[in-house]
Amino acid sequence: MKPWHSLAGKTIWVTGGAGYLGSAVTAALDAECARVVCCDLPGRAAALVRAQSLARTVPLDLDLQDAAGLPAALAPVFAAHGVPDGLVHLVAASSAGQRLETLSAEDFRQTCDLALTPTFVLCRLVAERMKARGSGSLVLFSSMYGLVAPDPRIYPDPLVPNPVDYGASKAALLQLSRYFAVHYGPAGVRCNCVTPGPFPRPEVQQQHPAFIRELDRKTALQRIGQRDEIVGPTLFLLTDSASYVTGHSLVVDGGWTSW
Helix, strand or coil: CCCCCCCCCCEEEEECCCCHHHHHHHHHHHHHCCEEEEEECCCHHHHHHHHHCCCCEEEEECCCCCCCCHHHHHHHHHHHHCCCCEEEECCCCCCCCCCCCCCCHHHHHHHHHHHHHHHHHHHHHHHHHHHHHCCEEEEEECCHHHCCCCCHHHCCCCCCCCCHHHHHHHHHHHHHHHHHHHHHHHHCEEEEEEEECCCCCHHHHHHCHHHHHHHHHHCCCCCCCCHHHHHHHHHHHHCHHHCCCCCCEEEECCCHHHC
16 A cells, blocks of 8 residues: 555554444454454454454453443553554444334433443543544444435335434434544544445345345445445545545445435
């Protein structure tokens, strides 16, 4: 890679780094970086490191939805690995399987508590340390459903439209990234969002082929995304190739939100 594209010598943290999209990002970063710290629920990051023989990735068990516990939990991570050059945050929450008309206020609030507040706490902890150094890149993960609502017509029973609490939390992440971009920009710290479109998990693809055909039809490219296609946009925002990009939502949706 050209020097201005390169992540060589950098340390990148990936939260939710052993998930469906996160694992593709972690593996790609492992090939490019000096060190990757992959944070996920107990055992998941270590299993990914073993399964893919990731030589530069340090697995870390961390509850990233515990906002109150994050400062104490991250203190030894900073001590062991220093301030990261970049953070990719993929952790999300939702009331999956629940319909808008029956969703309880408590379930809606819980998604906000698990998805938004911990993200705010995590990003501020990291950004404050990046600020002191004078550089860094935060990459949050939003969703096309933070931009548009799901089309109920493409969800045949027993499938349920993407839940409102998930979409609301992803829309909030877009605004959170703008606030962070403006606040920390003078210190040389950038904050952006990757905003994925339809990247259904393999089990959904296998079990609901008619639904996948509907997802295909909704995109300009007439197909769903393959998880490796999220890697390039994510790494771009981490590198100096994006040195003048901040407060931006990089939409990776095959054209879903173009019409």
